[in-house]
Amino acid sequence: MSNVPAELKYTKSHEWVSVDGDTATVGITDHAQDLLGDMVFIELPDVGASFEKGDDCAVVESVKAASDVYSPLSGEVLEVNDALADAPEAVNNEPYASWLFKLKMSDASQLDEMLDAASYSGVAADDSH
Amino acid sequence: MPFVPHTEDDVRSMLEAIGVESIDDLFDEIPKNLRYDLANETPLEGVPEGMPESDVARLMHDRASQNGAPLCFMGAGAYEHHIPAAVWEITTRGEFYSAYTPYQAEASQGTLQLLYEFQTMMASLTGMDVSNGSLYDGASSLAEAVLMAVRANRKSKSKRILVPRTTHPHYRKTANAIVKNQGITLEELDYDHQGGFIDPASLTDEPGDFAALVIPYPNFFGVLEEVDVLTDWAHQHGALVIAVVNPLALGLLKSPAEWGVKGADIVCGEGQPLGVPMASGGPYYGIMCCKQALVRQMPGRIVGRTVDLDGKSGYTLTLQAREQHIRRSKATSNICTNQGLMVTASTIHMALLGAEGLKRVAAQSHANKQQLLEKLTAINGVTNLFNRPSFHEAVIQLELPTSDVLASLAQSNILGGYSLAEDYPELGNALLVCATETKNDADLEHYAEKLQAIFN
Numbered sequence: 001m002s003n004v005p006a007e008l009k010y011t012k013s014h015e016w017v018s019v020d021g022d023t024a025t026v027g028i029t030d031h032a033q034d035l036l037g038d039m040v041f042i043e044l045p046d047v048g049a050s051f052e053k054g055d056d057c058a059v060v061e062s063v064k065a066a067s068d069v070y071s072p073l074s075g076e077v078l079e080v081n082d083a084l085a086d087a088p089e090a091v092n093n094e095p096y097a098s099w100l101f102k103l104k105m106s107d108a109s110q111l112d113e114m115l116d117a118a119s120y121s122g123v124a125a126d127d128s129h
Numbered sequence: 130m131p132f133v134p135h136t137e138d139d140v141r142s143m144l145e146a147i148g149v150e151s152i153d154d155l156f157d158e159i160p161k162n163l164r165y166d167l168a169n170e171t172p173l174e175g176v177p178e179g180m181p182e183s184d185v186a187r188l189m190h191d192r193a194s195q196n197g198a199p200l201c202f203m204g205a206g207a208y209e210h211h212i213p214a215a216v217w218e219i220t221t222r223g224e225f226y227s228a229y230t231p232y233q234a235e236a237s238q239g240t241l242q243l244l245y246e247f248q249t250m251m252a253s254l255t256g257m258d259v260s261n262g263s264l265y266d267g268a269s270s271l272a273e274a275v276l277m278a279v280r281a282n283r284k285s286k287s288k289r290i291l292v293p294r295t296t297h298p299h300y301r302k303t304a305n306a307i308v309k310n311q312g313i314t315l316e317e318l319d320y321d322h323q324g325g326f327i328d329p330a331s332l333t334d335e336p337g338d339f340a341a342l343v344i345p346y347p348n349f350f351g352v353l354e355e356v357d358v359l360t361d362w363a364h365q366h367g368a369l370v371i372a373v374v375n376p377l378a379l380g381l382l383k384s385p386a387e388w389g390v391k392g393a394d395i396v397c398g399e400g401q402p403l404g405v406p407m408a409s410g411g412p413y414y415g416i417m418c419c420k421q422a423l424v425r426q427m428p429g430r431i432v433g434r435t436v437d438l439d440g441k442s443g444y445t446l447t448l449q450a451r452e453q454h455i456r457r458s459k460a461t462s463n464i465c466t467n468q469g470l471m472v473t474a475s476t477i478h479m480a481l482l483g484a485e486g487l488k489r490v491a492a493q494s495h496a497n498k499q500q501l502l503e504k505l506t507a508i509n510g511v512t513n514l515f516n517r518p519s520f521h522e523a524v525i526q527l528e529l530p531t532s533d534v535l536a537s538l539a540q541s542n543i544l545g546g547y548s549l550a551e552d553y554p555e556l557g558n559a560l561l562v563c564a565t566e567t568k569n570d571a572d573l574e575h576y577a578e579k580l581q582a583i584f585n
Contacts, residue, residue: 040450041425041450043425046283046284061425061450062450065450065455066450066451066455066456066459068459
């Protein structure tokens, strides 16, 4: 069973979000990294780019597949985790410490539509069958 | 999975589902007189009866001999070079010849190693970090480079590409046909009609947003563009630089990686001059190289070197996450094959010549063109149109229509060059002539004499 920290918010497409004020930090879940396998490359968005909730905004490429990462919320990219360029495997090792980008949220009410840890655990469990 | 053909029941239920009576009805759109009637074996209108192989062989031989073996001074994108006999002798060995298409992970280690060597040679000629295993031809490689630049230039987000009119007219046409339906505009950049090059002084300070600038090197007139200034100008305006090169010329000239401060970003071009004979326009092959940062946007197959479980080196297709079988609709590469056989010949050709050999071929070609130009422009009625440095081609202006001159030369079994009348009417009676290393003093003299006779 994969690790699903209680304090985070989740999407069905396996992104996690942690919130600090109006800043949302986004990564992919332990379950997602486990499905994808060893990461070889992570393509991050440009700082300053704006996304609507559900837009594809990054790509995670593993030895098996390349998958889009969807913006869990609407907002503007404040910062990206450049360290992942040289060490994409950090997403495998520590998925919840290895954030991809930070968003300045434009509509905090979208957080209410996100999944909590318990609901996401259900999604992940269904997915594994 | 075994191959199971459709049963009659399958076929019937599929036809019912789409509301069609018979399979024949599916071909209704093709006029009856263009369809072969299988049942009655009625011959098709205008298509002759079949011939025995021996008759076909004789017919083709007769036709081929009509081509003759003219003394060739035509280039314009396809170049006559000496190809050592060993090149095609080795290329057509069964080990290479029967296994040349590396579609699959099952591609042989020998094929993969050869492609890896090819990539290494191309990367070293262009100075780029990476090369792919080739594309279809020079013209489509430019189209792919344009698509790649639009994908890669995330800062600009523009779908506008500046393409000088000194770029091969066929390449511009092909690239436009491929990219126009994707909303990409190829904007023509005019050239200096006296110099046959892009005059850096004509470049504006406010060119607007554009994703990339194309720089042909040498350009279609054989002239060497001011690559350093052009490259820096493009980069200053947030655009990428696409170099369209003759790889043979790079044996002698500065590599695109060294252009300006940062160098070109993408290099494409036609590989034919490296060991592929001229044959009615093909098969040729395209080259494509780029900087490391753009590798995930590069189309085509890429072979990498790795180690197996025992630590022995081996070769494999790599970076396949770009490709359509993995990335699906967002693939940056929809090209699952390459011109494997042409690349095989080229790799062997380059291995036989070596860097020094390539340089000598390029230098001799350049020297022969210089000599040809001197001899031809000594004729009253013939002038050198562009007084700029050029590689192995140059443009001469004639006081007679190019079509008449070329027809007269053809009677002396000379292919005198490529008339620019259609593609560049503003240049008047302009003829693009080429002399590669295959020409000797007598050949050059012969051409000059015959041309002289026309002007007498």
